[in-house]
Amino acid sequence: MRHDPLSHSLAAASFGRGVRWLFCSVEPLQWSIAVSLPLGVLAAAFIVAVPSLLDGSRAVDWSAWAPLLGAWLVGLVIQVVVTQVLFSIPKRSRFGGDPVRDDSGDDSLMYRTVLTIGGVWMAIPDIAINRNQPSWLETFAGASRVLALWSLLLLSLGAACLGCLLVDTLLASAPDSAASSTATTAAVAAMDRPWVIASWMFCLQGFWQLLPIPQALGRVGWSAAIGLFARHPDPHANDRSEAIFAVRRVQWWIVAIALSTLLGGVMAIQLSGISSQAGGRVWPALSGVTLLALWLFISARGQDLLASQMILAANGETGVLHSRIGIGPAYRRWQAERQQRARTRKLLEVAKRERDEANDAAQVDEILQRLHTGGPDSLSDEEHAILSRVSEAIRQTRARDQNPKP
Incomplete structure (x- = not known):
């Protein structure tokens, strides 16, 4: 029997099957903690403690890793705040009306949000807009709300990264500054400076939220x-x-990004000069890039993709931009505007011609009277031209009446 690719999509309706624990509810969001968050913290602690455990004469230097953990937590807080603000409008009934409160304890009236090791993770919500008096936040619904959240998260992390680099530059350029002694070193490699460390952490979280990883x-x-x-x-x-x-x-798009990640990572390793350094430093970087690309490739068959597209289809949003954005739609709009301009020009020409014919017709009686009394020599060249135009117009009208178009 052929496998049905949508047979498990209903089980993935809450967007994924990852283990999570309900943390708190801040209306209208229901926050959960993914298993990747505590596992990531344990992995970081293991990396810090293992060298000291192998060498009993050396104590664990937690102070060296505290700025990394602190900057990472600040990045998570930034994402949480942005998400809470954007989704601060209570969920509404699909039929409009007043905001739906969660007084009844019905969890289906809350937006389910998960905090992972890389940041916020949320499904595409149902379209539910108050069509009477929507606020500016309610102009985003369904896929547009997720795209707005995605853009704001990346923008916030980028702004935080630039802010950290700016502060580091100001501190390094200040006279008698402790950081001025390392100002001549490469800012990217100066990992002993806390502001640069924070910038790296924010960039890493932005990279995590940019890739289509689970x-x-x-x-x-x-x-x-x-x-x-x-x-x-x-x-x-x-x-x-x-x-x-x-x-x-x-x-297909995820597969393409996986291949691009692998090729781009290998090129970056080669250009950075890590491959030529002694001590085998290239192998951890190459292994990380390869595992990331492999993870992306394998995740292309995830059921969460089916769940998101089922929600889009239920919202009636699938393919709605196909005929609005792109080269083809832009060309068709240009053709329509060109045809509209041509029709407008023809209408203006017809209106001008009819106006001129009306003016000529108003002078015909006077010209004919002068022609009758004084003869052709009594008319000016302009009056002769008026008679010619009127005669030609009458001839064309008779021709149209005798040979009407089918």
Whole structure:
């Protein structure tokens, strides 16, 4: 029997099967902690403690790792605050009306949000807008709300990174500054400076949220963006068919990003000069890039992609931008505008011609009277031209009346 790719999509309706624990509810968001967060902290502690455990004569130097952990936590807090603010509008009924409160204890009325080791992770919400008096936050709904959140998270992390680099530059350039002694060193490599460390951590979290890896908002964002453009060739296709059609395009996109990550990572390692350094430093970097690309490649068959596309199809958002954005739609709009300009020009020409004919007709009686009394020599060249135009107009009108178009 053929395997149905959507057979487990309902089980993934809460967006993924990762282990998580409910942490708190800040209306209208229900925050959970993914298993990757405590596991990541334990892995970091293990990395710090192992060298000291192997060498009993050396104590664990936790102070060297405290800035890294602190900057990472600040990045998570930034993402949490941005998410809470953007989703501060209570969930509404799909039929509009007043905001739906969670007084009844119904968890389905809350937005489910998961905090992972890399940051915020959220599914595409249902479309639920108050069509009477929506606020500016409620202009985002469904996929647009996720895309707005994705953009704001990356923008916030980028702004925090630039702010840290600016502060580090100001401190390094200050006279009698402790950092001025290392100002001549490369800022990227100066990991003993806390502001540079924080900048690196924010960049790493932004990179995590940009790639379509599991339990990352980038995966939801790319899935939503591609789903908005993936229009099924059959306009009468059901939600199931539209979801399958869109998922295939998302899968190919993830495979392409996996290959790009592998090639780009290898090129970056080669250009950075790590491959020529002694001590085998190239192997950890190469292994990390290879494992990341392999993880992306394997995750292309994840059920969370099906769940996101099912939500898009249920919202009626699948393929809605196919005919609005892109080279083809832009060309069709240009053609339509060109034809509209041509029609407008023809209408203006017809209106001008009819206005001129009306002016000529108003002078015909006077000209004919003068022609009758004084003869052709009594008329000016302009009056002769008026008679010629009126005569030609009458001839064309008679020709149209005798030979009407079918």
